[in-house]
Amino acid sequence: MFNYIKTLLLLLIFSTLNSGLLIAANKDSFNNNWKFIREQAPLSFKIEEVIANNFNDDNWEKVRLPHSAKLEPLPVNNQWQGISWYRKGFEIPASAVDKQLLIEFEAAMNFTQIWINGSLIKEHQGGYLPIVVDITNLVKTKGENTIVVRLDNSDNEVTGPKPLKRLDFNMYGGLYRNAWLISKNKLHITHPILQNKVAGGGIFVTYPLATEEKAIVSVQTHINNLDNTTQLHVVQEILKGKKVIAKVKSEKFTLLKGKGHTLKQDLSIKKPNLWSLDHPNLYALVTKIYKGKEVVDKETTTIGIRRMEFKGTSFYLNGKETFLRGVNRHQEYPFIGYALSDNAQIRDAIKIKQAGFDYVRLSHYPQSPAFMDACDSLGLVVLDAILGWQYYNPSDDFRNQMFNASRDLIRRDRNHACVMAWEVSLNETQMPLEFREKLSAVAHEEYPGDQCFTAGWMAEGWDIYLQARQHRILHKNSGHVEKPYLVSEYGDWEYYSNNAGLNQDKMSKDLRFKTSSRQLREFGEKRLLQQVTNVQEAHNDNLNTSAFADSYWVMYDYTRGYHPDIESSGLMDIFRLPKWGYYFYQSQRSPTKMYLAMVKIGSYWQKDSPLNLRVFSNCDEVKLYLNNTLIGTQKPDENTVSTNLNHPPFTFKIDAFEEGTLKAVGYIKGKEITSDIVRTPKQPKAVKITIDKSSVALASNVNDVVFVYFSIEDENGTLVADYAQKINLELHGDIELMNVGEVKAEAGIGTALIKINSLEKGFSIEANTADNLHGSYEFGAL
Numbered sequence: 213m214f215n216y217i218k219t220l221l222l223l224l225i226f227s228t229l230n231s232g233l234l235i236a237a238n239k240d241s242f243n244n245n246w247k248f249i250r251e252q253a254p255l256s257f258k259i260e261e262v263i264a265n266n267f268n269d270d271n272w273e274k275v276r277l278p279h280s281a282k283l284e285p286l287p288v289n290n291q292w293q294g295i296s297w298y299r300k301g302f303e304i305p306a307s308a309v310d311k312q313l314l315i316e317f318e319a320a321m322n323f324t325q326i327w328i329n330g331s332l333i334k335e336h337q338g339g340y341l342p343i344v345v346d347i348t349n350l351v352k353t354k355g356e357n358t359i360v361v362r363l364d365n366s367d368n369e370v371t372g373p374k375p376l377k378r379l380d381f382n383m384y385g386g387l388y389r390n391a392w393l394i395s396k397n398k399l400h401i402t403h404p405i406l407q408n409k410v411a412g413g414g415i416f417v418t419y420p421l422a423t424e425e426k427a428i429v430s431v432q433t434h435i436n437n438l439d440n441t442t443q444l445h446v447v448q449e450i451l452k453g454k455k456v457i458a459k460v461k462s463e464k465f466t467l468l469k470g471k472g473h474t475l476k477q478d479l480s481i482k483k484p485n486l487w488s489l490d491h492p493n494l495y496a497l498v499t500k501i502y503k504g505k506e507v508v509d510k511e512t513t514t515i516g517i518r519r520m521e522f523k524g525t526s527f528y529l530n531g532k533e534t535f536l537r538g539v540n541r542h543q544e545y546p547f548i549g550y551a552l553s554d555n556a557q558i559r560d561a562i563k564i565k566q567a568g569f570d571y572v573r574l575s576h577y578p579q580s581p582a583f584m585d586a587c588d589s590l591g592l593v594v595l596d597a598i599l600g601w602q603y604y605n606p607s608d609d610f611r612n613q614m615f616n617a618s619r620d621l622i623r624r625d626r627n628h629a630c631v632m633a634w635e636v637s638l639n640e641t642q643m644p645l646e647f648r649e650k651l652s653a654v655a656h657e658e659y660p661g662d663q664c665f666t667a668g669w670m671a672e673g674w675d676i677y678l679q680a681r682q683h684r685i686l687h688k689n690s691g692h693v694e695k696p697y698l699v700s701e702y703g704d705w706e707y708y709s710n711n712a713g714l715n716q717d718k719m720s721k722d723l724r725f726k727t728s729s730r731q732l733r734e735f736g737e738k739r740l741l742q743q744v745t746n747v748q749e750a751h752n753d754n755l756n757t758s759a760f761a762d763s764y765w766v767m768y769d770y771t772r773g774y775h776p777d778i779e780s781s782g783l784m785d786i787f788r789l790p791k792w793g794y795y796f797y798q799s800q801r802s803p804t805k806m807y808l809a810m811v812k813i814g815s816y817w818q819k820d821s822p823l824n825l826r827v828f829s830n831c832d833e834v835k836l837y838l839n840n841t842l843i844g845t846q847k848p849d850e851n852t853v854s855t856n857l858n859h860p861p862f863t864f865k866i867d868a869f870e871e872g873t874l875k876a877v878g879y880i881k882g883k884e885i886t887s888d889i890v891r892t893p894k895q896p897k898a899v900k901i902t903i904d905k906s907s908v909a910l911a912s913n914v915n916d917v918v919f920v921y922f923s924i925e926d927e928n929g930t931l932v933a934d935y936a937q938k939i940n941l942e943l944h945g946d947i948e949l950m951n952v953g954e955v956k957a958e959a960g961i962g963t964a965l966i967k968i969n970s971l972e973k974g975f976s977i978e979a980n981t982a983d984n985l986h987g988s989y990e991f992g993a994l
Contacts, residue, residue, distance in 0.1 A: 238308065242300075242315060242391035243914070247272035250281060251295040262297060263327040265358045269299050276915050280551035281321075281365065281385030285952040286786070287778050288771040291382050298361040298387055308395035309353045312438060314403060317343045318389035318581060320361065321550070322368055327360040337613055338371050339383060340578040340599055341620045344406040361387065370613050372603040372638070373576075379773035380601060381542055381576070384549030389580060398438035399501060400509045402472065404623040407434060411658050412474055415499055415513050417627050418661055420478075422519040422530065427484040429458070429517065433475045433499055435509075437467040444503050448477050450515075451496040457481060486530050487516030487629040489570045490806060492591035494629070516588060516629025520663060522675075522696045527632075527760035529593075536593055536632075536761035537751075537800060538571030539564060539783070540701060542770040543579050545917065546786050547950045547965055553916040554582035559906035560788070561586035564767055567783060567794050568801040571632075573700060573763040576601045576639045578621050587630035594630040595667060595698075595763075596621060600638030604647075611647065614638070615654050622658040633676055634659075637668030639700075640680075648673025667698065680765075681750060682706035684757075685714065691757025699762035703750040704729045704781040729781045732769075733791060733959040734936065737821055741814060743781070743793050744826070748853050748861070751800075755856035764797070787919055787963035788904060792828070799828040799859050809885045811878035814861075816933040817890045819869055827862040831878030831885055834862045839872040894926040896935055899979040899987030912971040912994065917950065922962040922979050922987065933960040937981055945975025945991075 247269040261267055275298075282292040304313065317324075321339035325332060328350040336343045351357045365385035367375040376383070394403070407413030413434050421428040431448050443466050450458040458479040467473050485493035494516050501509040521528050528534065541564065545552055552560075557580045564572055572592050577599040587594050598617045604610075618636040625631055636651040637643075652666040652674050668674035677695055681702035684691050691697070706712040708728040716724045729746045731739045747764060754762040769782035778786060783794040795812040803809035811829040815821045827834050827846075836843040846862040854860035862876075871892045878886045903910070904919040924935040939955045939962040946969040955962045968975075974993035980986050 238393075238395045240393045240395075242302075242393040243277035245300060245302075246275050246277065246279070246387070247299045248275045248279065249273065249297050250292070251297065259362075262299070263330050263332075263358075263360045265329060265356070267299070272297075272299065277391055278388050278551040278553065278915055279386045280388055280549045281363070283547050283950060283952050284382075284384075284549060284771075286546050286771070287776055288382055288773075289776050291376060291771075291773060292385065293366045293376060294364070294385075296363045296365075296385060298363070300359050301356045302359065302393070303356055304351055304353050305395075311348075311395045311397055312346065312400060313348045313351060314392075314394040314396070314406065315345050315347055315359065316392045316394060316403070316405075317361075317387060318391070319343075319550075320363055320387050321365045321383060321385045322371055323364040323366075325362040327358075329357055337368070338599065338617055339365070341617060342405050342624060344403055346406060363387070369605055369607070370609045371599065372605065372610065373599065373601040374603040376773035380779075382544065382549065382771050382773050384544065384551075386549075386551060388550040388552075390554070397508045399442060399444065399467070399503060400436060400438075401499060401501060401511050402434045402436050404434075405620055407436075407472075409434065410619075411660055413623060415497075415511060415627065417497060417513060417515050418663065419517055419519060420661075422484070422486060422517050424486065424530075425483060427481045427486075427517045429479045429481065429497070429515070431477050431479065431497065431499065433477070434472060435467065435475065435501060436472045437469060439469065441466065441468045442503055443467075444501060444508075446475050446477065447500040447502065448479055449498040449500070450479055450481065451498060452485070457495075481517070484517050487518040487588075487591075488530055489534070489591045489593070490804075492516060492589055492629070494588060513627055514585070514588060515627060518629055520632055520665070522665070522760075525693070525696050525758045525760060527696065534760075536571035537569055537797070538573060538593070538761055538763035539567070539569050539767040539797075540573045540575040540763050540765050541579070541767045542575060543577075543583070544770055545965065547952050548917060548967075551915070551917075552580065553911065553914055554580070555908050555911050555914075555916050556918070557582040558586045558908050559904065560768075561590055561592060562906045562908070563784065563788060565590045565592055566798070567767070568798040571595070571761055571763065572767075573597070573635075575701075575766070578624070581624070584625060584628050584630065588628055592630055593632045594628070595633055595635050596625055596631050597635035597639075598637075600641060602638075602640050604638055604641050604643050614651065618651055618654045619658050622655060626659055633665040633667045635667045635678070637666075637670075637674065637678070639669050641669065643670065645672055665696075669700070671695070680705065681754065682709070682712040686712065691754075691759065693758060697757065697759050699754045699757065699759045701765040702754060702762060703747040704765040706750070707746045708781075729793075730779065731791065732778070732780045733785050733789060733961075736959075737814075737816060740792050741822065741826060743791060744796050744814065744861075745853070747783075747793050748796060748857070752853050752856050785958075787921075787965075789921070789961060789963070792826075795828040796861065799830045799861070800857065801830060802858055803830050803880065803885075809878055809880060811876050811886050811888045813874055813876050813888050813890045815874065815890055816931070817874050817892050818933070821869065823866045823869065825864045825866055825874075827864065827876045827888075829862060829876070829878045830859045831880050833879040833882075835877045835879070836862075836864045837873075837875040837877070838866070838870060840875075891928055891930045893930045893932045893934075894928065896924045896932045896983070896985055897927045898925055899923070899939065899981065899985050900925050900929070901977055901979060901987045901989035903989070903991075910968055910971060910991070912968060916968045918966055918968065920964045920966050920977060920989070922955070922957070922964070924957055924960045924981075924985065931960045935960045937983065940980045942978040942980075943975070944977075945973060946970040947975045
């Protein structure tokens with residue numbers, strides 16, 4: 213798996229650098245040199261004062277985007293909600309004079325007002341999709357301009373979902389994604405969000421034909437002319453690496469001043485490299501607008517050629533029936549909420565692929581463009597969603613907000629190869645049928661043709677029926693339906709709630725919690741293994757239904773608005789440390805040349821460790837040794853929760869605990885392939901410091917955030933999993949600790965979230981504990 217991910221990173225870097233890249237135009241970062249304040253009563257300023265160019269913001273905090281309105285502790289018991297302000301002075305570069313000027317915020321939470329030089333130019337509802345404003349006629353080309361942004365992340369009846377005190381996740385606040393200053397010639401390719409044109413604006417790529425023998429790439433380009441009437445032509449090129457493999461040139465045509473035009477062009481490719489789960493091949497589509505011999509606008513769009521379809525209830529990718537094993541993802545990090553760097557988004561996507569998944573449901577809102585780019589490059593199929601969870605408002609404002617959000621979602625993400633379907637639905641929400649049908653119709657208007665599929669909660673209204681497993685159990689459904697069916701969530705609620713259908717109502721509350729899937733790493737081996745038992749039973753059961761995909765709830769632990777505890781059903785904790793359920797799913801991917809064979813012992817092998825020892829592996833056979841003595845040779849388990857699995861776990865029954873070394877060896881066709889070793893931990897001796905780069909290099913001057921792990925180890929380098937003491941840190945260099953509260957070991961590992969300001973001079977980290985354990989890490993200067 214690791215070798216495969218390293219190979220894909222080359223594609224990933226290409227994708228993230230080129231998706232939507234403007235070349236003849238300029239797309240410059242607008243992230244730096246902001247001033248920030250949270251509004252508090254009594255107000256120290258009036259709105260008419262703060263929006264003025266001469267307002268004194270010297271006492272405001274200087275920040276760089278992405279930025280969270282407030283660092284929050286863990287767990288988040290009382291997330292901050294209110295009004296925050298951002299101000300920034302900026303000058304228009306000489307190269308941008310006499311051009312169209314746009315500012316794009318990738319997201320802002322949640323109700324946004326924007327002023328340029330004292331003029332209110334935009335009010336926007338919704339915290340997850342882009343806000344694009346045309347500032348051409350509002351800025352001075354000489355001297356400083358001022359932009360002011362007011363954000364309100366309070367509960368909102370227009371955007372939903374239900375109030376934070378009853379919400380299953382936190383929505384945080386701030387300008388938490390990137391901002392861009394875009395300058396374009398007056399004859400230019402439009403921005404699809406700003407243009408607000410049904411199935412139009414910008415560049416829209418579809419594939420009328422996509423086979424291994426031939427592909428047709430259909431490109432629709434929308435052009436505006438803000439200049440004098442002119443003659444132009446358009447050239448489309450498709451590049452594989454640096455080589456042009458297809459090219460088409462339009463006839464010259466005249467575009468009147470103040471008019472727009474949509475041009476459709478088709479390119480043919482023989483024997484294309486199709487985009488798939490194992491081979492996520494990407495091309496660069498380069499669109500050039502010529503005025504005479506001069507290129508006046510140029511955009512590069514990363515594309516993947518593929519065909520998705522349903523035959524009956526089965527899903528086919530490029531003509532091959534495919535089951536999608538997936539997971540849900542919330543986008544938050546501890547402390548900083550949603551304000552992840554692009555690199556952090558990519559690291560999250562890599563972990564999902566490494567865990568053995570090929571599909572991710574974006575729950576329950578649109579996620580970062582960087583994450584979408586990563587899914588393109590890694591071969592992760594995406595169910596792309598609008599915001600929605602247990603809230604419906606029959607008002608026109610709310611309904612129109614959902615319709616508009618659906619349109620903007622598709623306009624933003626329609627060229628991503630990874631998108632399988634659009635979840636234009638309000639999750640777990642009772643909605644009238646006509647509203648559901650309208651949401652689906654909006655999606656099909658925005659993405660015409662046979663490659664648009666809508667998905668929603670409730671069977672009627674969408675192309676794909678999403679159903680959580682607990683609802684199927686409660687309603688005693690078979691899971692066999694006539695339309696494409698997807699198990700949207702499973703493995704958590706049906707084992708947790710006392711009304712979820714698996715007899716929890718007959719359990720004591722304490723026993724119900726112990727046997728649920730909500731297990732923190734600190735709860736120990738037995739409860740972490742209980743989570744594995746649950747997810748194995750549930751995933752195996754899903755394979756008895758007609759579902760073409762399932763998505764476990766959830767990849768990463770997360771915080772909830774309504775509950776004081778972390779929601780801990782994640783396969784990795786909130787710090788992205790794996791639980792054993794992670795290795796169960798990893799073992800379900802069969803080994804190939806790209807995906808390595810794996811074996812993982814589900815034990816710390818200490819006095820209280822379970823003696824029914826589980827090994828997770830995708831090998832044919834596993835041998836287990838204790839202190840070099842063979843305990844047994846096992847084939848995969850055969851039981852009622854393994855009947856449909858590719859690779860059930862291997863269970864070894866050990867008579868008694870004996871301190872020492874466990875070694876599991878995996879065999880395929882009688883040949884030793886891989887192994888794993890676990891040693892009984894001794895007394896703690898040192899702190900080992902590692903940085904979770906996930907194969908993505910640390911980045912300077914972009915607010916990159918990264919987890920730093922402090923593992924308590926014995927003299928043999930074995931993790932001491934019962935260590936739970938405070939770890940004192942010293943940071944040197946231009947980095948910041950983002951933790952709210954102390955860093956404390958959980959199951960032997962403490963975690964710090966570090967924001968990197970600059971790597972120019974390098975940095976170092978020192979760790980010490982009260983019992984004289986020590987560790988250090990040094991990152992050299994660039």
